[in-house]
Amino acid sequence: MRxxxxxxxxxxxxxxxxxxxxxxxxxxxxxxxxxVVQTVGxxxxxxxxxxxxx
Numbered sequence: 933m934r935x936x937x938x939x940x941x942x943x944x945x946x947x948x949x950x951x952x953x954x955x956x957x958x959x960x961x962x963x964x965x966x967x968v969v970q971t972v973g974x975x976x977x978x979x980x981x982x983x984x985x986x
Contacts (some may be wrong), residue, residue: 936977937971938951938952938955938979938983954981955968955981957977958966958981958983962964963985963986964983964984964986965983965984966981966983967975967981967982968980968981969981976977
């Protein structure tokens with residue numbers, strides 16, 4: 933996600949840090965099943981987080 937920058941542990945861009953924080957919060961919520969999916973299209977690398985509340 934974010935052109936692959938989310939996977940770069942040294943990236944401190946506020947958008948990247950925020951994206952990581954959301955994924956971590958969702959991952960620690962026991963009522964939610966979620967996954968992050970990376971996609972490749974005309975824009976280049978992108979992705980989304982899909983979450984379902986049980």
